[in-house]
Amino acid sequence: MPAPDTKIQLKTSFKLSKTIDVLYTGGKVCMTSDEKYIITTVVDTIIVTDINTGTRIASLEGDTEPITTFTTTPNDKYLIASSRSLTVRIWDLQAARILRSFKAHDAPILMMANDTTSTLVATGSADSTVRVWDIDGGYCTHNFRGHGGVITALKFHPDIKRLLLFSGADDCKIRVWDLKSRNCLAVFESHVSLIRGLDVSNDGNLLISGSRDKVVNVWDIENKKLINTFPIYETIETVGILKPETTFGVEDDHEHNELFYTGGDKGIVRIWDLNSGKLVKSQEPEKNTNHVVSDIIYCTLSNNLAVITSDQNILIYNINLNLKRTKQIIGYNDEIIDIAYIGRANDHLAIATNTEQIRIYHINTLDCDVIYGHSDIVICLDRSTDGTLLLSGSKDRTARLWTVDFEAEETIKCVGICSGHAEAIGAVALSKKDASFCITGSRDRTVKYWDLQKLDRLSSTDSFRPKAFYTHLAHDKDINSIAIAPNDKIFATASQDKTVKVWSVADGTLIGTCNGHKRGVWSVQFSSVDQCLLTSSGDKTIKIWSLSDFSCLKTFEGHTNTVLKASFLTSGTQIVSAGSDGLVKLWTIKTNECATTLDNHTDKIWTLVVSKDEKTVITAGADSLINFWEDCTAEEMEARVREEEELILKEQDLANFLAVKDYKNAILLAMNLGQPFRLLNLFSNIINEKVEDDTSITGSQAIDDIIASLEINDVEKLLTYIRDWNTNAKRSRTAQTILHAILRFFSSERLQEINGIKGLLDGLIPYSERHYQRVDRMMTDSFIVDYTLHAMDLWSTGDEFDVEMKEE
Structure with missing residues (x-):
């Protein structure tokens, strides 16, 4: 038990401090050129994530159709994405907004590639065509036909002077397209399965191609012929060239020729010599894995290889550390x-x-x-x-x-x-x-x-x-939960048979049974400070049980579905619970009241844990979300105290202004504090005393100037106060005077910026019944403002207002 003189501070509020969300559900993955952000697809949405912290930076919502592929320009300015709706969308990546969208092909786009200048993007489709687009203009510059199947690989030549585009398809052919002449310069034929990867050597003279036929071919671009064929002994899904002078660690003092990497159905990264085809380095296989490498991103700044696997994970290997895995990012956690x-x-x-x-x-x-x-x-x-x-x-x-x-x-x-x-x-x-x-x-x-x-x-x-x-x-049905007491003397079991049983640890003898739940019991926990048990059940309730006679001491009701987990909090004085209704609730045991409800799940919450310092509650469930709820009770209390202190100081300032008859500052402060009664008294005193002159509307030219200088939002607030004041005959003169000032100082065009100006002004002017009916028939925002101003002129001069209206 806590010390008698220790006052326990009950928790009243939590804030969502972090969420581990779905990051990747398959498909294309890209990385920004500075390697700070990774870009992934979650069905129809593209997610931008900080690779170091896991923080979600942006979500680019699609058109409800799954994303088929996307790419980012080398300067990180644009993101181009396509979906099964056949629509291509060009996003401003920095602003996370769509610049333009258009239909690009007659079938889904499966491959994209950018040129090094970030001005062109090539799209390869299931309709067997390759098209090149101007990104800034959004128009098609080239339409290449010739392949006899689905386009499966694209690559621009890195040298912009050559203006070449390479494409591979499931017709097992590679075509070389000249962007200048718009012709196919060559057709490379040697593979016997679809092409999965293309890359150009560092000197720009060689093209390598990887295929599911388990070989990598090396082609002479200038002479348009096959130079080498290297057996890789696995179905290849991706290939790429490494930068020159790549080494594998401090001890690696060998001079390597140009190298290339491969990944495929063996699930490992391997690096090969481009001249001899000899295996240079192979990654240590991950234990007990059976994934396939679907793609590899070469990170040139950090010399990392980001490996995309078929089980929706992203594994990062450092080349300088002998292909040691340095990071693993989980794309999807399932339930x-x-x-x-x-x-x-x-x-x-x-x-x-x-x-x-x-x-x-x-x-x-x-x-x-x-x-x-x-x-x-x-x-x-x-x-x-x-x-x-x-x-x-x-x-x-x-x-x-x-x-x-x-x-x-x-x-x-x-x-x-x-x-x-x-x-x-x-x-x-x-x-x-x-x-x-x-x-x-x-x-x-x-x-x-x-x-x-x-x-x-x-x-x-x-x-x-x-x-x-x-x-x-132990039970007649499944056992859902087991808890061991803090002293290791007894343990409790909770079951679908609606009971909770308490047992002796020493020999497993039954000590007592807690009967009372009407449905299966999902969780059980011992209190660390009291002789009691906490249980949650499918009957939507949470119960506290005495360990002396196994009777129910408290029942908490509030969840609308099964309570799947409950835990003691705040030294045993509070309870936090989670249920199938997707809600997390905080309960105060003494009052039986729910102190707060936390909502950020979309499905049942299977589990929750409380940190050792009880400042963080973590919940997770069927929606694949892991939410971190941080106790912010102290922060809110401090903020509330600061607000109260500021309010006291402002109240004192207001009293001081009134004492010296500084009406200008008093009115501004009363407006800021949102005190309509104080404002009413101030305006009434000024109007009744005529403190300065008789020429001003309110009795004080300074006050007229204040009203004239109000922002339109403050005018809306003041009109709301006037409407309330006008309901009382004793206050109506003050209300009408201030209204008169507002209508004098603000044009009808300005007043029409206020939402619902018609409703605010309606009823504030003393129309005769006949005129009111006619105004009501003609009531438009602009007419009511002009007509109200005319009415104020007549009323303020004491003229008879019941005159004929002129039809406009």
Whole structure:
């Protein structure tokens, strides 16, 4: 329990500080020339992301049809994209706005390429044509026909003086197009499968082509002939030339000839000698992966290769570090089932994403690693108190133990496997004090206690197989959640059979059962300060249970669907919950009230975790979003205190202005404070006293000048006040006088800038019934302003207002 004299500050508000969103769902990927931003496609939207922080910079919304391909100009000024609607859109990349759009081909565009001057873009389509477009003008400059199939590769010659464009297609041919003469200069024929990559050597004399026929061909551009054919022994998806004098590390003192890279169905990057075709360097295969390399982006500034994989990941390898992977960006997380803080600094997240892998995110940089080991979907995660041990449960009926050390070369390694359940493991829990045991629950309705005291954390293998100390049939249906008490003496299980049961850790004997939920129970947690349990259920409620007699102490209602997760917060005085309604709610236990509701999910929220300092709540769910909610209660309280202090000072200033009869500053300040009653009294005093002269409308020329100098937004506010004042006979004279001043100082054209001016002025003038009816029939914004001004002239001079109106 907290110290009696310690006052707990309840949390009242959270702000969304960060979101890990869907980044890439397949297709084309580009990078800006400064290599700061990566540009990816998410179905019909193009996303611009800061590659270092993972922050989304811009979202370029499409036309609801999937993006087929896009490209950026070398100067990063334009982005050209096409979709299945056959529309090409040219975006100003800096301003994130569309400059123009047009239909380019009769079939979807599958390939694009830019020239080095950023003035031309080539498009290759499924209609077998290649077209070249002027980007600034948006018109077609060339239309090349000749291929007998879908265009699958395009490349401008880097030397702008040569004005050449190379194209490859699934007719297995490469064509060389002269932009000056608009003719096909040559047709290169040697491949027996579709062309997937083209690039030009650094001296501009050679063209290399990669094909799915597992060979790379080298062509002499000037003499238009084949020079070499190199067997690559994999289906090639991309090829490219490296810059001269490329080395692979400090120890690499060999002089290399010109080099080229390839990527394909083997899922690795390989670098070859362009003269001999000899393999120079091969990337170490990623463990337990089966992806295909679909594209490679050569980053010349950093000498990195950004590898795009078929499983929607982006892997960055540094050439200078012997092709060591330096960063991994996850494009799509699928449905997120569970998350857990890991690491001594709590700066990483382990994520179960409806796959057999566990993904490890660095919270600050969003760099990611993928951990392999399970053979089926990972369902649940738990961590040791110090964050150095991770426990995962899977549909493969095993639970795996992973050590976590981000200072070591192998940061995450499997050191033990718990096997013995007959069905999928749906809940796991590690002991709180020293991770000396763990408990697992399964769809086979049993719980097992595993002794981990012989666990060797330094082991680099997963040969450790802990024994189940006991196994008990715990529930009548699936076990959804397990929690171990802070003292490691008891544990609780929550099940679809609507019950929560409390057990002795020592021998697994049943201590008590909590009955009361009307649907399955999805989560259970012990309080760290009180003898109670917290549960959430499919009956849309959250309950707190006494551990002394297992009775329900509190019930919280407010979610509109299943509450999937709930956790104690603020030293056990508050609760944070998440449900299938996509909402996160903060509850105050003492009052049973919902303090705030957080909404940034579009689907059910499967899981939430609270940081050790309780300043951050992380939620994730079926919408693939991971939201970071940061406690901003203190900031809001400080802002509120500052506002109150400023208000007090302004109130004092207002009183001082009134005391010395500085009406000008008093009125301006009252307007700023939004105090219509104070304004009314000020205007009334000035009008009744005629403090300066009789020639002014209000009784003070200074006040007339203030009204005349008001911004149109302030005039709208003042007219709103006047409308309210005019409803009282005692205030109407003041209201009409100020209205008269406004209508005198502001033309009808200016007043018409105010939205709803007709409604503001309507009813403010003392029309006779007959005139009011006639005005109502002719009521337009411009007419009511002019007519009101005429009425004010008559009324202010005391003339009879019931006169015939002239039809305009």
